[in-house]
Amino acid sequence: DVKVTQSSRYLVKRTGEKVFLECVQDMDHENMFWYRQDPGLGLRLIYFSYDVKMKEKGDIPEGYSVSREKKERFSLILESASTNQTSMYLCASRLAGVDEQFFGPGTRLTVL
């Protein structure tokens, strides 16, 4: 059974802070994704990674960066958090060549 875990379920940060969101998967998946989920907007892709040290911008990468130093871990970084980054963040992973994405439980980030 694929397990995708995210470091925090709830996070509260202040404007201007540097924020790290961590995602770990235990099934040796090559592909990993970060989305944000907002009511009325659905899921929007922030960044994804084909494999270790490989990354590609998604649809809304502004204000975010990512790191994939190990296959199982994909980090999302908010360099200077802003209030408009308050959202639910979902991580997902996928085995290359297979269409299904497996999602983590989500991190609800509030930026004050």
Add this chain to the structure above:
Amino acid sequence: AQRVTQPEKLLSVFKGAPVELKCNYSYSGSPELFWYVQYSRQRLQLLLRHISRESIKGFTADLNKGETSFHLKKPFAQEEDSAMYYCALGKQGAQKLVFGQGTRLTINP
């Protein structure tokens, strides 16, 4: 550009009634379509994919290329079907998905 539209943010039906969640897409190539579901306090998970043409939990979805639609249907709704449903589009062979805005389905007893 790829786009997925779910016109209904909220849908409420009575138990036992038929359900149809609408999904329209725009894509010039050969699309891969999916429905993902998120039950209360659970993770987002794949419900079904158009390629397999399967019925999952009584739900079916048919890809209509002429109307560029992939509506999700169930003949008799059950209370446990209450959830958030997302339609998603992927390019053939690509790894990225484009999600619709989501429809929150509520089944009333």
